Amino acid sequence: MHPPRLRPILCQLKAARLQRSISTSKPVVELAYDLYEPESSKKNPGAPKNAPVLFLHGLFGSKKNNRSMSKVLARDLDRPVYALDLRNHGNSPHSPHHDYTALASDVEAFINTHNLHNSTLIGHSMGAKTAMCVALRSPSKVANLIPVDNAPVDAALKSDFNIYVKGMMEVERAKVKKQSEADEILKPYAKELAVRQFLLTNLMRAKDGPHMIWRVPLNYLAAALDDMADFPYRDPDEIRYEKPTLFLRGTKSHYIPDETLPIIGRFFPLFKVADIEAGHWVISENPEGFRRAVVEFLQDKD
Structure with missing residues (x-):
């Protein structure tokens, strides 16, 4: 000592x-x-x-x-x-x-x-x-x-961030054109409206088309979930x-x-x-x- x-x-x-x-x-x-x-x-x-x-x-x-x-x-x-x-x-x-x-x-x-x-x-x-x-x-x-x-x-993340990421990836694959469409896709993954509204603040219009994309890089953040815990x-x-x-x-x-x-x-x-x-x-x-x-x-x- x-x-x-x-x-x-x-x-x-x-x-x-x-x-x-x-x-x-x-x-x-x-x-x-x-x-x-x-x-x-x-x-x-x-x-x-x-x-x-x-x-x-x-x-x-x-x-x-x-x-x-x-x-x-x-x-x-x-x-x-x-x-x-x-x-x-x-x-x-x-x-x-x-x-x-x-x-x-x-x-x-x-x-x-x-x-x-x-x-x-x-x-x-x-x-x-x-x-x-x-x-x-x-x-x-x-x-x-x-x-x-x-x-x-x-400590393991005590909420459903990995589930949120899965829902967000499904939104990305669907190439939605409206935020309401993204909200419908997210419902099975995030049942609380406040959580979905929070996630949807990351949605924006793509520069190369009429569809919407996530502002955050989902691939990087999905790979980082263990590090975040x-x-x-x-x-x-x-x-x-x-x-x-x-x-x-x-x-x-x-x-x-x-x-x-x-x-x-x-x-x-x-x-x-x-x-x-x-x-x-x-x-x-x-x-x-x-x-x-x-x-x-x-x-x-x-």
């Missing part, structure tokens, strides 16, 4: 080595984003900006999912909010490499490119694990962290994030069961948990509960 005073230094050195070895293995992509400025910045554009918030969506999502909440958080926190499209989603480039180390590298490159400091990372589901990886690998870039309904563990770090004695962290979990969701709390505490020793009355889709199901938890947590840090 190393003396206690040396452990933080050793953790930082190991994290730096991990980051160098990982970030050079796969090319980063330049992420699309929307920026929501607080009123204070609009009224006085030359004034120094408050610490930014980066908002990361989940699998099959995009920056558009978080548009309304980004505006609300920019207003309530008086901070700029960057809503990102992660690789293979929204308007960001596609890549066959889709795992959390690649996703984290993209976000780190975004922070560097935009010269952001003391950032808060908020991520839902896939975005939560991405945000956790960034914080663990690059703690100096992240002032505080809010993972939403996901834990730093290797995984978490790339196993040993919290080697890498940890020792800054304020708030885990938000839906009371009707099973993504952060109580048995994961000990390992969460080892990776993120300054963590808190807030339960929100919702399923896995916490932000859309209970936006006010989500907003209140985030604002209360971050106002304490200002």
